[in-house]
């Protein structure tokens with residue numbers, strides 16, 4: 001069967017969709033890309049938090065899955081809402097790249113630990129809040145748009161550095177611009193960062209084809225980690241606009257360790273916990289982590305964040 005793959009049209013999204021194409025080719029599955037513009041790509045003058053509704057980067061792809069004009073949709077796992085409508089499923093997650101955030105700049109001497117004041121371009125509420133918490137001497141400049149747009153703004157001097165996911169920088173071949181890799185123990189990444197997800201409409205997608213796609217694309221340790229992280233996010237009912245973070249790590253074939261939490265927008269309050277549990281019960285682990293964070297004051301913090309956003 002020939003697979004129609006829906007993707008956003010940014011260079012990173014197309015790279016990711018082409019990567020999936022190469023995985024599918026290993027068993028002779030041919031495919032084509034269908035480029036789809038989403039609200040998140042078109043509305044660039046407002047922050048994601050202000051665009052608001054869930055699925056800023058996914059809705060238009062889901063519409064086409066339902067209409068049957070594409071067979072699968074490829075997304076950055078990080079861009080997906082924490083819960084999907086019941087007819088749509090995440091059938092596979094690629095092996096995760098290092099999930100960390102990196103500092104990108106033309107100035108090799110910049111470092112967050114240096115105590116030196118400089119400007120970082122980012123519009124992620126998590127990154128802004130984390131910077132306020134760990135690096136109050138840093139100022140942030142609001143910056144939306146795809147990677148190339150942000151790099152152009154960096155070169156125009158709108159900021160001195162960017163804070164980005166290692167995965168996207170690496171996929172685009174910009175490793176040379178990385179001046180610092182941030183420790184995940186402090187700058188814990190967003191849920192899903194570093195993995196690529198495949199979404200399909202079940203039962204529209206042929207069972208045999210979906211099994212083949214899963215076999216060729218899915219990396220089970222990553223998938224278990226993502227199930228834990230996504231259950232955490234679902235319990236917080238947080239989309240990508242909430243400054244929450246979580247990273248699960250596969251410790252051995254039976255166990256995962258999940259660290260995650262919430263940070264207030266001003267950076268003053270940061271809640272973080274680590275839970276270790278059976279990988280088979282990954283969703284339960286995520287749920288328990290969220291309950292612990294909520295019980296420690298996360299419930300109040302969430303209300304406060306939602307009022308401020």
Ligand SMILES: NCc1[nH]cc(CCC(=O)O)c1CC(=O)O
Pocket residue numbers: 076077078079163164165166167168192193194195196
């Ligand atoms: N919409 C932002 C987004 N979604 C996924 C990635 C990076 C790739 C990944 O995490 O797999 C990025 C860019 C960034 O945060 O720097």
